[in-house]
Amino acid sequence: MSSGPSRATAGGQLFAASQAGDAEVVARLLAAGAPVGFRNAYSWTPLHTAAAQGHVDVVQLLLDNGADLAAKASNGWTALLGAVENGHVALSRLLVERGAVLNAKAQAGWVPLHRAAVRGRLDMILLLLDSGADPHFKADNGWTALHWAAKLGHASVAHELLVRGGDPNARATDGASVFLMAANAGNIEVVRLLLDWGAEPEPTCKAGPTALAMCTDDACRRLLAHPEPFQRWYRRRLLTLWRA
Known part of the structure; x- marks a missing residue:
């Protein structure tokens, strides 16, 4: 040239x-x-x-x-x-x-699956998971894709991540759990979903508050005050799987 x-x-x-x-x-x-x-x-x-x-x-x-x-x-x-x-x-x-x-880390430890969860793009989540993306992958702050789906109320994305092995009790580096993110944002559908998948309903972060204390939504607070029906359902499901 x-x-x-x-x-x-x-x-x-x-x-x-x-x-x-x-x-x-x-x-x-x-x-x-x-x-x-x-x-x-x-x-x-x-x-x-x-x-x-x-x-x-x-x-x-x-x-x-x-x-x-x-x-x-x-x-x-x-x-x-x-x-x-x-x-x-x-x-x-x-x-x-x-x-x-698939898991090439960007600034702050973001990977494509994290951004797909933030955007609530189930179609993108499916593509990435089908291609081998790791649902447990954590950003530098310890957040998984499920943390973001829970915080932002993307229930269909959260469900798919759970089906593919995402941890309903995953914790960030400050101790904040997926469940805490959903409860704090008042995302009742995701709260129910996480309870259904065995999430611990009384997690705390290093600052100390429980999910119930952080929940700002009245329906969410009522649910967290009495999570036993969801926990019983989870235990029955585990027993059924164990006996199969």
Whole structure:
């Protein structure tokens, strides 16, 4: 490319075309030698921005021309994390099929499954779990995906995580449990779900308050004051499974 634009200029053009989803321009720039690994001021590559925008055809072009799936931006995000964050299921599936690391940690220890739980995207949760994502994986603060689903009231996501082995009694580094997150937010449906799956109804964090003390919802407080029916159901279910 000695007679054309500099590598930095060509890389910037490739980044802009990738962000815009212009596959024709991307193909032309790549054929002319534009650096597929170009990084902007935040260490985003063309693959990062194409994935975040959901441009499947551009992502395929970039990968076919050597784009690095494992490349991390300055905040540690990979292309897969950007695709998951923005809800691009088909594109996330493509990245996984091409070898994206499911548990690659970003800043604060986030992995794609955490972000899918935050967003309440059951379709994304299913894709990631089916592909081998670890439901027990903890961020730097000890939160699992189930913590986030419980805190934000995403009952269908919480249920799927539990079905796939998520721990209803998982605790963060400060001792806060999944159950405490659901109770504190007043997410009654998730509270019932967690009790049904054997969650301890009187967990505390290091600061000391119980789930009942932290619960702000009247219905939730009534339930936590008398959780025995759910606990009896859980014990009966365990006994049935043990006898099977």
